[in-house]
Amino acid sequence: MLKKTNPWLREANLIGGSWVAADDGAVIEVFNPATGEMIGTIPAVGRAEVKRAIDAANAAFPAWAAKTAAERAAILLKLAGLIRANLDALAELLTLEQGKPLAEARGEVGGSANYVQWFAEEARRVYGDTIPSPWADRRLMVTREPVGVVAAITPWNFPSSMISRKVAAALAAGCTVVVKPAELTPFSGLAWGVLAEEAGIPAGVVNIVTGHAPPIGDEFLENPLVRKITFTGSTAVGKMLAGRASAAMKRVSMELGGNAPFIVFDDADLDRAVTAAVQSKYRNSGQTCVCTNRFYVQAGVYDAFAEKFAAAVRDLKVGSGFEAGVVQGPLIDDRAVKKVESHVTDAVAKGATILTGGKRHALGHGFFEPTVLRDATPDMKISTDEVFGPVAPLFRFETEDEAVRLANATEYGLAGYFFTRDLSRAFRVGEKLKYGQIGINEGVITTEVAPFGGVKDSGVGREGSKYGLEDYLDIKYWCIGL
Ligand SMILES: NC(=O)C1=CN([C@@H]2O[C@H](COP(=O)(O)OP(=O)(O)OC[C@H]3O[C@@H](n4cnc5c(N)ncnc54)[C@H](OP(=O)(O)O)[C@@H]3O)[C@@H](O)[C@H]2O)C=CC1
Numbered sequence: 460m461l462k463k464t465n466p467w468l469r470e471a472n473l474i475g476g477s478w479v480a481a482d483d484g485a486v487i488e489v490f491n492p493a494t495g496e497m498i499g500t501i502p503a504v505g506r507a508e509v510k511r512a513i514d515a516a517n518a519a520f521p522a523w524a525a526k527t528a529a530e531r532a533a534i535l536l537k538l539a540g541l542i543r544a545n546l547d548a549l550a551e552l553l554t555l556e557q558g559k560p561l562a563e564a565r566g567e568v569g570g571s572a573n574y575v576q577w578f579a580e581e582a583r584r585v586y587g588d589t590i591p592s593p594w595a596d597r598r599l600m601v602t603r604e605p606v607g608v609v610a611a612i613t614p615w616n617f618p619s620s621m622i623s624r625k626v627a628a629a630l631a632a633g634c635t636v637v638v639k640p641a642e643l644t645p646f647s648g649l650a651w652g653v654l655a656e657e658a659g660i661p662a663g664v665v666n667i668v669t670g671h672a673p674p675i676g677d678e679f680l681e682n683p684l685v686r687k688i689t690f691t692g693s694t695a696v697g698k699m700l701a702g703r704a705s706a707a708m709k710r711v712s713m714e715l716g717g718n719a720p721f722i723v724f725d726d727a728d729l730d731r732a733v734t735a736a737v738q739s740k741y742r743n744s745g746q747t748c749v750c751t752n753r754f755y756v757q758a759g760v761y762d763a764f765a766e767k768f769a770a771a772v773r774d775l776k777v778g779s780g781f782e783a784g785v786v787q788g789p790l791i792d793d794r795a796v797k798k799v800e801s802h803v804t805d806a807v808a809k810g811a812t813i814l815t816g817g818k819r820h821a822l823g824h825g826f827f828e829p830t831v832l833r834d835a836t837p838d839m840k841i842s843t844d845e846v847f848g849p850v851a852p853l854f855r856f857e858t859e860d861e862a863v864r865l866a867n868a869t870e871y872g873l874a875g876y877f878f879t880r881d882l883s884r885a886f887r888v889g890e891k892l893k894y895g896q897i898g899i900n901e902g903v904i905t906t907e908v909a910p911f912g913g914v915k916d917s918g919v920g921r922e923g924s925k926y927g928l929e930d931y932l933d934i935k936y937w938c939i940g941l
Pocket residue numbers: 612613614615616639640641642643670671672673675676677691692693694696697714715716717747748845846847
């Protein structure tokens with residue numbers, strides 16, 4: 460039904476300003492994760508179509524890069540306005556293909572517009588430098604230039620805002636792009652292309668291709684016209700892409716997995732910590748790379764926190780994202796549910812106690828009960844693996860040093876959170892945590908004005924903020940003899 464009424468559901472790819480099918484007509488079916496119903500099909504393109512998209516981006520690059528920053532900014536501002544003007548329909552499309560509650564989808568689409576607006580504004584602030592010359596007869600300066608054609612690969616958990624965060628930055632810098640949205644949630648990405656056209660972004664500047672990932676990834680990696688690859692997704696795929704891209708000397712930005720700790724010290728405001736814990740863990744049903752994965756709670760407040768937290772989680776309403784009051788939608792697919800189930804089974808076998816939830820929800824499909832486990836220990840899989848689902852393990856600790864050691868005992872380093880009312884401890888612990896993003900007395904910290912990104916196996920580069928533009932700019936040094 461929504462397929463007929465939603466004006467943004469586009470079942471074609473955008474290549475060089477034309478909406479096209481795969482050369483051989485191949486398609487992939489896309490399903491609603493809440494019901495299992497097919498909601499549409501997308502082209503399953505091969506390397507030939509991807510090469511044409513890259514050629515189109517390359518052909519469009521000189522004219523787009525030559526526009527003044529103010530001209531690019533004006534087009535991007537129009538796009539931000541169009542996203543906002545159509546927010547309801549875009550949010551419905553997002554919930555339909557991804558499952559998140561409509562209120563969260565509206566928040567994501569609004570965030571998508573915010574990223575576009577932010578980078579429209581930043582486009583006009585790409586400054587250069589002059590360098591004091593060591594030679595009396597020469598003048599030295601530095602300018603910044605767009606890197607060229609960018610290939611962007613985006614995930615299914617934020618199918619709208621991840622495109623904005625990458626593509627708006629690339630466009631603001633003067634780059635042209637070929638985007639590959641996730642196969643499970645392609646329609647929000649394709650809708651982005653429809654809106655980009657309507658905003659007046661010239662043909663070939665934004666191209667969107669869909670299909671099976673390996674051939675598309677191979678063309679991105681092996682085509683010399685692609686100068687940069689930006690990716691959000693799993694660490695395993697990110698490492699593969701970064702390895703092959705560096706062999707071809709392409710620039711990369713990698714936003715990869717996380718294993719976020721959330722530390723509650725004895726001196727924390729417990730009610731505030733509980734509210735933040737629920738948001739940080741159960742947003743998008745736990746399918747966010749900055750969602751808390753491990754809760755470390757100091758011995759003095761362990762029981763009180765566990766009780767209050769479990770009570771709050773019991774109240775979370777599970778169901779279709781379209782239903783009023785629902786705050787937990789389905790997981791993206793059955794593979795995700797099986798992963799969550801295996802973490803719970805492993806934790807319980809090793810001594811964890813289920814305080815609430817713990818199994819598939821009676822609604823079926825991708826639904827899983829919001830779960831809290833107490834008495835978690837470091838030997839459980841959930842302490843090292845990214846669970847990407849609605850399961851919260853509570854670990855107990857005694858001292859500040861122990862909390863920091865446990866929180867840092869992971870190969871990931873994306874986001875970490877802690878709760879304390881002691882200012883000295885806030886700085887002490889914040890400085891010791893090896894993470895790219897720190898939340899103190901806050902559980903949700905993402906905004907377009909701040910740098911999003913990680914250290915260690917969580918990736919390289921930053922998105923959003925003034926730093927987000929740098930990833931799309933090359934530095935050029937000029938030495939001018941007088
Ligand atoms: N950091 C984050 O925000 C995310 C983390 N994850 C983590 O990864 C786990 C698995 O999720 P999954 O969806 O499999 O993540 P992936 O890393 O496989 O997918 C992310 C994106 O990469 C694409 N991709 C996959 N393989 C290739 C390839 N060979 N070449 C080019 N692109 C490729 C996917 O395409 P396609 O959709 O067509 O497969 C998708 O667009 C999750 O459970 C979670 O732990 C997942 C998503 C986002």
